[in-house]
Amino acid sequence: MEPKALKRKKRPPADGKKTGVSARHPTKAAVLEPVLAKDQSRAAGKGERHSAPPRSPEARLEEALGLARAIDLEVCASGLVPLPRPRPATLFGSGKVAELEGLIRAEGAELVIVDHPLTPVQQRNLETAWGAKVLDRTGLILEIFGARARTREGRLQVELAHLVYQKSRLVRSWTHLERQRGGFGFLGGPGETQIETDRRIIGDRIESIRAELEQVRRTRALHRKSRARVPYPSVALVGYTNAGKSTLFNALTGAGVLAEDTLFATLDPTHRAIRLPRGSKAVLSDTVGFISDLPTMLIAAFRATLEEVVEADLILHVRDIADEASAHQRTDVNAILAELGVDAEAEPGRLLEVWNKADLLDAAAKRRIENEAARDPTRPCLVSAVTGYALEALLGEIETRLNRARDTLDLVLQPEEGALSNWIYENCEVVERTGVGDGVTHLRIRVAPEKRYRLARLAGPARLGIAAE
Numbered sequence: 001m002e003p004k005a006l007k008r009k010k011r012p013p014a015d016g017k018k019t020g021v022s023a024r025h026p027t028k029a030a031v032l033e034p035v036l037a038k039d040q041s042r043a044a045g046k047g048e049r050h051s052a053p054p055r056s057p058e059a060r061l062e063e064a065l066g067l068a069r070a071i072d073l074e075v076c077a078s079g080l081v082p083l084p085r086p087r088p089a090t091l092f093g094s095g096k097v098a099e100l101e102g103l104i105r106a107e108g109a110e111l112v113i114v115d116h117p118l119t120p121v122q123q124r125n126l127e128t129a130w131g132a133k134v135l136d137r138t139g140l141i142l143e144i145f146g147a148r149a150r151t152r153e154g155r156l157q158v159e160l161a162h163l164v165y166q167k168s169r170l171v172r173s174w175t176h177l178e179r180q181r182g183g184f185g186f187l188g189g190p191g192e193t194q195i196e197t198d199r200r201i202i203g204d205r206i207e208s209i210r211a212e213l214e215q216v217r218r219t220r221a222l223h224r225k226s227r228a229r230v231p232y233p234s235v236a237l238v239g240y241t242n243a244g245k246s247t248l249f250n251a252l253t254g255a256g257v258l259a260e261d262t263l264f265a266t267l268d269p270t271h272r273a274i275r276l277p278r279g280s281k282a283v284l285s286d287t288v289g290f291i292s293d294l295p296t297m298l299i300a301a302f303r304a305t306l307e308e309v310v311e312a313d314l315i316l317h318v319r320d321i322a323d324e325a326s327a328h329q330r331t332d333v334n335a336i337l338a339e340l341g342v343d344a345e346a347e348p349g350r351l352l353e354v355w356n357k358a359d360l361l362d363a364a365a366k367r368r369i370e371n372e373a374a375r376d377p378t379r380p381c382l383v384s385a386v387t388g389y390a391l392e393a394l395l396g397e398i399e400t401r402l403n404r405a406r407d408t409l410d411l412v413l414q415p416e417e418g419a420l421s422n423w424i425y426e427n428c429e430v431v432e433r434t435g436v437g438d439g440v441t442h443l444r445i446r447v448a449p450e451k452r453y454r455l456a457r458l459a460g461p462a463r464l465g466i467a468a469e
């Protein structure tokens with residue numbers, strides 16, 4: 001089937017309120033989705049880890065358009081571009097490059113987004129041919145992250161990823177900007193060229209940022225160690241971007257984290273305490289969203305942030321179950337988790353899938369998804385973060401999984417055991433406290449496995465009895 005032609009977007013009518021020198025006009029962009037011959041995908045060579053069928057070119061184009069809109073670009077043209085064979089110099093054939101040049105100039109596009117990896121040479125040649133700035137998928141995602149970063153840590157991580165990406169884009173050498181000449185007389189060759197200077201400056205800045213992020217990593221480790229002393233387990237939200245993680249986070253915690261129907265609305269992690277149905281408490285973390293073909297330099301740069309996921313007691317994988325590409329998105333998220341050291345298949349009890357956006361399903365689709373969830377041995381939870389549908393059931397499942405690894409014990413404390421009581425409140429979760437009389441207190445507590453031995457030493461092994469749930 002021949003890919004459909006490029007679409008020209010209708011220009012919106014002029015708005016008199018936004019005219020004037022101070023008005024800021026959005027950048028006009030064209031979005032191109034290369035379609036490889038014989039349904040080849042950009043994930044060629046990675047088929048072993050993709051159990052879901054590849055997404056259609058139309059779905060990939062729609063995602064690329066969403067990425068463009070995420071940084072307020074005005075898309076003036078978009079479409080699928082057949083690509084029988086990638087060309088080393090320009091990716092597209094010479095005829096297609098000339099055809100696209102006409103459209104780009106006619107539409108006045110200042111930026112062209114090619115939803116495909118581009119080499120530095122391809123990027124430079126296309127910019128020369130089209131007379132416009134060219135970004136590939138990696139460059140576009142980096143631009144979005146740069147626009148979304150708010151904290152100093154987030155900006156450092158994005159800058160590091162940008163520099164690693166840009167270092168490979170220095171393809172031109174300006175000999176007229178040489179810093180010095182080597183050798184003697186007329187026989188000396190060129191000294192340090194501009195490209196070498198740029199690479200050295202970028203390399204120095206990369207090392208500086210990595211040193212700062214190492215300090216951030218140590219600080220985060222201290223924060224996690226501090227939270228570990230608080231007797232509450234940690235739960236981390238992960239998922240494909242725009243799956244509704246921040247909306248679910250707000251619904252469960254009552255927090256005011258930014259939640260928008262846009263890609264990568266949240267970059268910086270947020271932590272809040274949640275109370276579970278049977279009295280337990282946990283710390284819930286909202287993290288950055290994932291996407292297919294997420295640049296490896298971003299995964300490396302955000303490793304300090306993503307360590308919150310690696311160290312979590314329970315990981316909630318939030319999926320947009322109403323999206324047709326949900327199965328493919330699940331595969332992409334699991335692949336990124338595997339890069340971080342979290343094996344979803346080897347640790348099924350540690351990862352709970354949350355099938356979000358049930359409110360977008362019609363009655364028949366909802367029944368089908370509910371039956372599918374009931375048959376799934378991993379026991380996923382179908383919820384709606386917007387309407388609150390089945391959120392109580394989700395909290396109950398979270399509590400069940402967290403308490404599976406934590407012993408529930410009954411202890412009777414005498415009035416003189418104040419030190420033991422203080423240690424229990426600092427290191428264990430007190431589920432129930434009952435006064436027996438004469439200062440004697442009955443406590444029902446939950447204790448993590450790694451603290452059971454210390455409690456046994458303080459209280460005496462004979463006093464520890466495991467209570468039935």
